[in-house]
Amino acid sequence: MHQIKFVDEANITNKKILLRVDFNVSLTDGFTIADDARIKQSVPTIQYLLKNNNRLILVSHLDRPQTRDPKYSLRIVVEHLRLLLPDYPINLVDDFLSEEGKQQIRNQKENEILLLENIRFYAQEKENSQEFAKQLSSLAKLYVNDAFGVSHRTDASIVSVPHYLPSYGGLLLKKEVATISKTINEAKKPVVAILGGTKITTKIGLMGRLMEIADYLLVGGGIANTFLCAQGIDVGQSYCEYEKVEKARQLLFLAAQKNTAILFPQDVVIGERTNSENGGVVKKIEEIPANGDVLDIGPETQAIFGSIIAKARTIIWNGPVGYFENPAFARGTEFVYYSITQNQDAVSIVGGGETIAAISKEEYLEKITHISTGGGAMLEFIETETLPGIEALKKGSP
Numbered sequence: 197m198h199q200i201k202f203v204d205e206a207n208i209t210n211k212k213i214l215l216r217v218d219f220n221v222s223l224t225d226g227f228t229i230a231d232d233a234r235i236k237q238s239v240p241t242i243q244y245l246l247k248n249n250n251r252l253i254l255v256s257h258l259d260r261p262q263t264r265d266p267k268y269s270l271r272i273v274v275e276h277l278r279l280l281l282p283d284y285p286i287n288l289v290d291d292f293l294s295e296e297g298k299q300q301i302r303n304q305k306e307n308e309i310l311l312l313e314n315i316r317f318y319a320q321e322k323e324n325s326q327e328f329a330k331q332l333s334s335l336a337k338l339y340v341n342d343a344f345g346v347s348h349r350t351d352a353s354i355v356s357v358p359h360y361l362p363s364y365g366g367l368l369l370k371k372e373v374a375t376i377s378k379t380i381n382e383a384k385k386p387v388v389a390i391l392g393g394t395k396i397t398t399k400i401g402l403m404g405r406l407m408e409i410a411d412y413l414l415v416g417g418g419i420a421n422t423f424l425c426a427q428g429i430d431v432g433q434s435y436c437e438y439e440k441v442e443k444a445r446q447l448l449f450l451a452a453q454k455n456t457a458i459l460f461p462q463d464v465v466i467g468e469r470t471n472s473e474n475g476g477v478v479k480k481i482e483e484i485p486a487n488g489d490v491l492d493i494g495p496e497t498q499a500i501f502g503s504i505i506a507k508a509r510t511i512i513w514n515g516p517v518g519y520f521e522n523p524a525f526a527r528g529t530e531f532v533y534y535s536i537t538q539n540q541d542a543v544s545i546v547g548g549g550e551t552i553a554a555i556s557k558e559e560y561l562e563k564i565t566h567i568s569t570g571g572g573a574m575l576e577f578i579e580t581e582t583l584p585g586i587e588a589l590k591k592g593s594p
């Protein structure tokens with residue numbers, strides 16, 4: 197098994213390069229890029245490779261289309277890239293398998309950047325088809341993976357192309373791997389992990405791992421409800437994964453074994469998801485009404501979580517602690533951000549599309565040590581310290 201070679205550790209010049217990026221950005225109203233962090237964060241790799249006279253063919257997915265669908269076209273990303281890289285002609289290749297597409301790639305101009313249309317328009321991408329990986333590989337002489345955010349997937353452009361081309365890691369991938377590994381392996385105590393969001397299912401493995409390293413685990417959002425159920429609290433009509441209640445109890449047992457203090461909301465905000473006029477009512481968890489829908493942590497819980505975050509030296513956060521999409525229920529998440537950014541003695545890493553989307557204030561961004569472009573990828577990397585896409589790069593070139 198080799199180590200990954202990163203682009204700045206090799207002499208890559210005058211090559212046609214297939215560069216896998218994660219431009220899976222969220223769109224408001226289908227036409228506007230809500231947050232361009234993922235695009236911006238791959239710009240250093242793009243510029244680095246262009247500076248050395250390489251020609252780039254970018255590959256990305258957008259969302260989860262099952263088939264070709266204009267709603268998920270990367271055209272909007274091409275337009276945005278043109279703003280970020282005004283010195284280069286940037287064009288979309290509508291279908292790289294068509295005669296026209298092949299010709300466009302053959303005729304790529306010296307400083308022209310090409311972006312292949314959403315790679316998930318081809319079912320073969322998710323099927324990890326080897327034939328498809330070979331077709332992609334045939335477009336270039338070299339492959340670079342800068343798509344940390346999707347490197348937990350076993351898609352053809354992530355895990356199979358590296359079998360057919362000499363392969364390297366990009367600068368963003370390098371930064372993500374180095375920063376997250378260092379934060380986890382050299383974590384200063386107390387370590388505080390904050391977990392929110394809905395699906396406990398996707399976080400079970402991670403919670404087990406966090407209990408090895410964290411002194412405190414603060415749980416909010418939908419997953420907290422499942423833990424409250426596991427402790428016999430009636431959460432009314434709130435989101436709860438009833439089939440995971442037993443698993444939640446096992447995690448409570450594990451936390452006790454590992455001496456991790458695991459904390460849940462003591463009070464909550466009950467309200468209507470779609471109503472932003474009425475800010476909801478605060479209830480103690482024992483008083484959640486039978487028709488109540490828990491949508492945020494309450495003020496007492498904010499204070500408890502805040503006092504623990506204030507003492508932390510290492511902070512890891514994934515997942516909003518409330519239904520932040522409705523501003524009436526974003527206060528808890530907002531307060532967690534506030535607390536993290538006020539503790540400048542701590543190293544903080546924050547990840548997950550929703551967690552990032554919940555950032556309401558620009559100034560929070562610069563006060564967080566590392567904002568990961570990975571959601572699921574960051575969680576899996578913390579859990580296993582590797583990802584399928586990273587392993588594929590380590591296997592070495594053909």
Ligand code: 3PG
Nearest residue numbers: 218220260345346571572
């Ligand atoms: C993400 O948004 O987490 C990545 O782009 C991966 O997308 P996926 O969850 O649709 O595979």
